[in-house]
Amino acid sequence: MNTVQISQDIVLDPTDNNRLANLCGQFDEHLRQIEHRLKVDIFSRGNRFRLSGHPSAVQIGAEVMRSLFKLANSERLDREHVHICLQESMIKNGECNTQPEMNSTNYENDLLEIQTKRKLVRPRSANQRSYLANIRDNDLAIGIGPAGTGKTYLAVASAINALEMGNIRRIVLVRPAVEAGERLGFLPGDMSQKVDPYLRPMYDALYDMVGHEQVGRLIEQNVIEIAPLAFMRGRSLNESFVILDEAQNTSIAQMKMFLTRIGFGSRAVVTGDITQIDLPAGQQSGLKNAVKILNDVDGIAFTFFTPNDVVRHELVQRIVEAYEADGNGKSK
Numbered sequence: 001m002n003t004v005q006i007s008q009d010i011v012l013d014p015t016d017n018n019r020l021a022n023l024c025g026q027f028d029e030h031l032r033q034i035e036h037r038l039k040v041d042i043f044s045r046g047n048r049f050r051l052s053g054h055p056s057a058v059q060i061g062a063e064v065m066r067s068l069f070k071l072a073n074s075e076r077l078d079r080e081h082v083h084i085c086l087q088e089s090m091i092k093n094g095e096c097n098t099q100p101e102m103n104s105t106n107y108e109n110d111l112l113e114i115q116t117k118r119k120l121v122r123p124r125s126a127n128q129r130s131y132l133a134n135i136r137d138n139d140l141a142i143g144i145g146p147a148g149t150g151k152t153y154l155a156v157a158s159a160i161n162a163l164e165m166g167n168i169r170r171i172v173l174v175r176p177a178v179e180a181g182e183r184l185g186f187l188p189g190d191m192s193q194k195v196d197p198y199l200r201p202m203y204d205a206l207y208d209m210v211g212h213e214q215v216g217r218l219i220e221q222n223v224i225e226i227a228p229l230a231f232m233r234g235r236s237l238n239e240s241f242v243i244l245d246e247a248q249n250t251s252i253a254q255m256k257m258f259l260t261r262i263g264f265g266s267r268a269v270v271t272g273d274i275t276q277i278d279l280p281a282g283q284q285s286g287l288k289n290a291v292k293i294l295n296d297v298d299g300i301a302f303t304f305f306t307p308n309d310v311v312r313h314e315l316v317q318r319i320v321e322a323y324e325a326d327g328n329g330k331s332k
Contacts, residue, residue, distance in 0.1 A: 038086070
């Protein structure tokens with residue numbers, strides 16, 4: 001039986017050659033990306049485009065092109081913009097076959113944009129919007145989900161925003177020093193140099209939003225502090241924004257210890273992926289335990305991300321889905 005095919009013409013106004021070139025990409029790479037993802041054909045002539053393919057795919061393609069054309073007026077588009085726009089439109093139209101978002105609160109009408117010195121950070125999915133709102137509205141926000149869903153990046157953006165708004169006095173970055181299934185042996189250098197490799201994702205986000213030189217100055221002034229999880233015991237953090245990354249690799253005792261460090265005027269964000277636990281066999285993850293016992297505690301908000309929220313290369317989403325379907329890589 002032949003699959004129903006349709007064609008739809010769209011006109012993108014106003015006619016602006018620079019904006020159209022931004023939309024299409026070099027050698028029409030953005031159009032080819034849309035074609036490949038939706039299994040449609042796109043033909044263009046000036047500001048007129050014809051999309052051919054399955055009706056639902058054509059509808060999504062037209063919606064994506066209009067959204068990208070609007071965005072092309074203010075931003076230089078790249079493959080990530082196209083991927084995210086496709087992802088949002090496919091979820092909206094029910095074309096993603098993974099589980100739907102697990103967070104019931106609707107923040108569709110809340111922009112939740114964060115303007116840092118170097119870039120504007122926008123949530124890219126309903127779960128990301130919920131996550132940013134949870135960070136904003138609660139003393140403790142916990143984000144759980146697969147790699148590439150923006151958990152750490154959005155937490156760092158929120159921390160930078162809180163610092164620039166004068167809501168907190170310092171940012172504290174915390175991570176358990178647990179290798180991902182490898183034994184790295186002795187690491188040279190002082191404490192900061194030893195811990196740096198484990199905190200690289202948070203450093204990368206800081207550099208992206210603030211710049212290398214400014215991050216260096218803030219670290220020298222102790223406005224940004226690097227705190228190995230093992231060294232948090234006995235401390236009380238006031239007027240701080242504390243981020244615990246890779247929290248699936250904490251023990252139950254470590255998680256309790258960390259959560260009880262939160263002081264007056266502070267906020268904390270805990271992120272992790274409970275399908276990638278690197279603790280010794282038989283040791284229970286503090287993050288998994290926290291989900292079980294803290295779910296109904298007032299002032300704590302959970303966000304559960306799914307493969308639909310992956311904002312990296314589309315292959316990452318397919319890899320995550322494949323591992324989930326196979327049952328491999330599950331948490332201990």
